[in-house]
Amino acid sequence: MANNIAKLDIQNLNALFYEKHALKNVNVKIPDKMVTAVIGPSGCGKSTFVRCINRMHELVPGAKVSGKVLLDGVDVYGGMDVMDVRRKIGMVFQKPNPFPNMSVADNVVAGLKLVGTHSKKELAELAEERLKSVGLWDEVKDELKKSGASLSGGQQQRLCIARALAMNPEVILMDEPTSALDPASTAKLEELVKKLKNEISVVIITHNVSQAARISDCTAFFYLGELVEFDETRNIFEHPKNPLTERYITGRFG
Amino acid sequence: MAIISRRGKERLIKYLCFLVTTVAVIPLLWIIGEVVVNGVSAINLEFLTSLPAPFGESGGGIGNAILGTMIINAMACLFGIPVGILTGMHLSEYDLTSRLGAVVRTVVESLSGVPSIIFGIFAYSLIVLTVRHYTAIAAAFALGLMMIPLVAKATEESMRVVSNDIREAATALGIPKWIRTTKIVLSIAKGGVLTGCLLAFARISGETAPLLFTSLFSFFWPTGIDQPMASLQVLIYNYAMSGFENWILKAWGASLLLVIIVVSINVLVRSLTKPKYKGGA
Amino acid sequence: MDMLFMKTKSSRFFNIQDSLFKYVLIGFSILVVLLFVILFYMLIDRSIPSFSANGLNSITGTVWDSEKGLFGALPAIAGTLISALIATLIAIPISLGMAIYFTEYAPQRIRSVLSLFIDMLAAIPSVIYGIWGLWVISPIVKTYIQQPIVGSIGFIPIFAGPAYGLSIFLASMILAIMVVPIISSLSIELLSSTPSSLREGLISLGATKWETVRHVGIPFARLGIFAAIILGLGRALGETMVVTMAIGNSYIWPFQSPSMFAPATTITSKIASELYEATSTLHISSLMELALILLVVTILINSVSRVIINRRSKREYF
Numbered sequence: 001m002a003n004n005i006a007k008l009d010i011q012n013l014n015a016l017f018y019e020k021h022a023l024k025n026v027n028v029k030i031p032d033k034m035v036t037a038v039i040g041p042s043g044c045g046k047s048t049f050v051r052c053i054n055r056m057h058e059l060v061p062g063a064k065v066s067g068k069v070l071l072d073g074v075d076v077y078g079g080m081d082v083m084d085v086r087r088k089i090g091m092v093f094q095k096p097n098p099f100p101n102m103s104v105a106d107n108v109v110a111g112l113k114l115v116g117t118h119s120k121k122e123l124a125e126l127a128e129e130r131l132k133s134v135g136l137w138d139e140v141k142d143e144l145k146k147s148g149a150s151l152s153g154g155q156q157q158r159l160c161i162a163r164a165l166a167m168n169p170e171v172i173l174m175d176e177p178t179s180a181l182d183p184a185s186t187a188k189l190e191e192l193v194k195k196l197k198n199e200i201s202v203v204i205i206t207h208n209v210s211q212a213a214r215i216s217d218c219t220a221f222f223y224l225g226e227l228v229e230f231d232e233t234r235n236i237f238e239h240p241k242n243p244l245t246e247r248y249i250t251g252r253f254g
Numbered sequence: 255m256a257i258i259s260r261r262g263k264e265r266l267i268k269y270l271c272f273l274v275t276t277v278a279v280i281p282l283l284w285i286i287g288e289v290v291v292n293g294v295s296a297i298n299l300e301f302l303t304s305l306p307a308p309f310g311e312s313g314g315g316i317g318n319a320i321l322g323t324m325i326i327n328a329m330a331c332l333f334g335i336p337v338g339i340l341t342g343m344h345l346s347e348y349d350l351t352s353r354l355g356a357v358v359r360t361v362v363e364s365l366s367g368v369p370s371i372i373f374g375i376f377a378y379s380l381i382v383l384t385v386r387h388y389t390a391i392a393a394a395f396a397l398g399l400m401m402i403p404l405v406a407k408a409t410e411e412s413m414r415v416v417s418n419d420i421r422e423a424a425t426a427l428g429i430p431k432w433i434r435t436t437k438i439v440l441s442i443a444k445g446g447v448l449t450g451c452l453l454a455f456a457r458i459s460g461e462t463a464p465l466l467f468t469s470l471f472s473f474f475w476p477t478g479i480d481q482p483m484a485s486l487q488v489l490i491y492n493y494a495m496s497g498f499e500n501w502i503l504k505a506w507g508a509s510l511l512l513v514i515i516v517v518s519i520n521v522l523v524r525s526l527t528k529p530k531y532k533g534g535a
Numbered sequence: 536m537d538m539l540f541m542k543t544k545s546s547r548f549f550n551i552q553d554s555l556f557k558y559v560l561i562g563f564s565i566l567v568v569l570l571f572v573i574l575f576y577m578l579i580d581r582s583i584p585s586f587s588a589n590g591l592n593s594i595t596g597t598v599w600d601s602e603k604g605l606f607g608a609l610p611a612i613a614g615t616l617i618s619a620l621i622a623t624l625i626a627i628p629i630s631l632g633m634a635i636y637f638t639e640y641a642p643q644r645i646r647s648v649l650s651l652f653i654d655m656l657a658a659i660p661s662v663i664y665g666i667w668g669l670w671v672i673s674p675i676v677k678t679y680i681q682q683p684i685v686g687s688i689g690f691i692p693i694f695a696g697p698a699y700g701l702s703i704f705l706a707s708m709i710l711a712i713m714v715v716p717i718i719s720s721l722s723i724e725l726l727s728s729t730p731s732s733l734r735e736g737l738i739s740l741g742a743t744k745w746e747t748v749r750h751v752g753i754p755f756a757r758l759g760i761f762a763a764i765i766l767g768l769g770r771a772l773g774e775t776m777v778v779t780m781a782i783g784n785s786y787i788w789p790f791q792s793p794s795m796f797a798p799a800t801t802i803t804s805k806i807a808s809e810l811y812e813a814t815s816t817l818h819i820s821s822l823m824e825l826a827l828i829l830l831v832v833t834i835l836i837n838s839v840s841r842v843i844i845n846r847r848s849k850r851e852y853f
Contacts, residue, residue, distance in 0.1 A: 274632030367837030369773025460660025
């Protein structure tokens with residue numbers, strides 16, 4: 001891990017939600033082209049943490065953020081326009097949210113089609129490429145015109161990943177992407193995540209500790225708004241340094 | 255205790271309720287029946303396409319009123335629908351708790367309770383008295399104003415129910431807010447917005463009072479939107495009050511046309527809307 | 536792949552667009568508010584001549600003679616209030632009965648038809664209610680209702696003859712029909728949304744449908760139904776065409792003859808029938824003053840209704 005460049009350098013990150021101090025002085029370096037899992041009990045701040053990375057947390061009324069999040073050295077809070085931040089750092093949510101008024105193909109390229117002047121051919125090619133990379137192409141290639149919401153849950157989630165990937169982001173954030181899916185779809189998605197790290201960095205929140213163990217290279221453990229431990233996954237699970245970490249992983253709480 | 259048993263009471267109430275329901279429904283069927291029976295005989299090609307005959311003579315038609323209504327309604331829509339949609343969009347997407355939003359919402363609600371004749375007086379005072387003659391534009395202004403609260407409410411409510419997950423997804427892709435609002439949220443809500451517009455249109459098609467001192471009436475083809483113009487509603491009013499057989503017959507014919515328009519739109523809207531489940535047991 | 540991003544416009548461009556769009560939206564919303572304010576301002580402004588010339592007499596006076604410059608509007612105001620009140624009172628039992636029938640007794644097929652009928656009742660243009668009232672109902676009411684009553688109990692002042700067809704009686708009747716769909720459609724929604732746990736609780740104890748409605752449905756919906764009634768009243772107050780065509784447009788009622796069968800006037804019918812011919816500033820101003828009164832009353836009534844509905848939705852219980 002020490003050999004890998006840090007894609008995201010998070011320094012002194014503090015997040016407030018009204019009076020609640022949701023994140024306390026988080027310092028961590030997320031490595032490039034690896035899967036980083038974020039684990040912890042409910043309410044520990046993992047969702048807030050991840051949303052601070054692509055500046056989604058500040059949209060919540062009463063939210064305040066301080067600190068730095070450096071993407072390849074540039075602070076997303078001030079070094080670049082917030083829309084660019086979100087194009088470079090994609091996000092997939094817990095509940096799949098394809099746009100129901102658009103076809104499958106249009107969903108994939110929505111981030112480009114709505115804001116640019118691309119030709120139909122370019123968009124179609126991009127849609128095909130991205131659907132292939134998430135393993136959806138064969139399943140939907142005859143139904144590209146159908147509404148994005150007409151797919152099954154697992155397919156919808158992969159569609160959302162394809163949609164995020166179409167923006168060619170450098171990091172992709174995933175907020176418990178499999179918690180709403182059945183086991184078969186979950187397995188497919190985990191395979192996909194492992195494949196993705198060859199292209200981009202993945203940060204994945206999961207409440208399922210064994211999932212973190214299965215798919216991630218590094219793991220960050222949060223508790224009550226603080227980053228308790230961050231290390232290679234192997235180390236976290238085999239010999240955690242913090243007793244809190246050990247208790248969480250062995251299921252004694254959370 | 256009670257002289258009537260509980261079961262008897264239940265049956266009595268049931269029949270009473272059924273009775274009053276019938277009492278309420280009878281006028282509806284009666285009106286539609288009268289309009290159809292009296293109006294059907296008036297409708298023919300001449301009726302639909304020609305101008306009124308000289309006073310006292312038989313024959314003639316209401317072509318100018320039909321055209322006038324179309325023109326005035328179209329102008330009203332040009333004013334009322336965009337303003338209504340933009341206002342509704344504002345209330346739904348750009349404003350959750352601000353004071354401006356509360357004020358706008360109160361105003362929109364209040365506007366929907368204002369009697370239609372007041373809109374007519376407003377237009378009369380603002381436009382007719384200023385340019386010193388009756389004009390169809392004033393009528394369109396009054397009717398457009400009436401459409402605004404209906405369209406705004408329909409727009410706001412339809413957009414509001416769009417799940418916030420969708421907005422999050424759009425924001426996380428870096429899509430600018432205005433594009434998200436128009437091309438995504440509004441697009442999802444377009445069904446509700448459309449029915450709101452249709453209902454607003456049906457509503458103003460039937461409103462007469464705002465036209466009485468704005469577009470007034472005319473026995474000729476529309477000569478310009480800055481001039482008085484005939485309309486179905488005012489025709490019905492004038493002709494019905496006149497007492498002349500021929501005119502009263504024409505009024506029934508015009509009523510039939512109006513009822514067909516209004517009923518068709520309502521039926522259309524019902525078929526477009528998912529049926530709401532109603533009823534207890 | 537990067538070529539694709541060259542075709543995306545820059546963020547700064549979008550930020551400008553976003554701001555522009557937001558201000559356009561705010562602008563139009565403010566426009567709506569402005570129009571409302573101008574409406575009030577204009578009515579007040581145009582009423583001033585009348586108010587300063589006549590003072591309170593415009594409201595309390597009983598003589599309206601445009602040539603003499605007398606504009607006492609009390610009969611018209613009374614006509615508006617009484618006709619609306621009677622219409623609403625008649626409409627209440629009918630609407631509630633209909634709502635109860637709909638929610639408790641009607642089979643599904645009848646419900647869809649009934650729902651259509653209620654919408655139709657509300658959708659029929661008022662001028663058509665007017666022509667129907669004028670040429671169909673008026674003669675019937677005159678011959679079969681008014682005349683017999685005058686003949687039998689005409690010594691009671693409110694039922695005194697002569698039996699004019701076009702009268703405050705007729706106008707109130709037709710207004711009642713127009714108010715019914717307002718109250719009943721809202722009541723149906725309210726009664727349908729009674730929490731099923733409460734209803735089922737009572738039914739499982741063996742209560743009849745009526746008892747359920749009486750002890751659970753209506754108390755739960757009580758406030759909302761009241762608000763609906765107020766809304767219906769507001770509608771009746773502001774209705775123009777039906778009253779203009781069915782009320783007779785005369786100052787005979789109530790001071791020359793208090794009979795229900797006498798022709799009367801309302802604020803709306805007065806404005807509708809006179810504004811076109813009014814030439815003197817004072818005449819127009821008097822009509823404007825009436826309009827202002829009507830506007831204030833209807834807005835107040837609708838506000839009351841709205842406040843009740845808002846307060847109700849904040850509570851879950853009775």
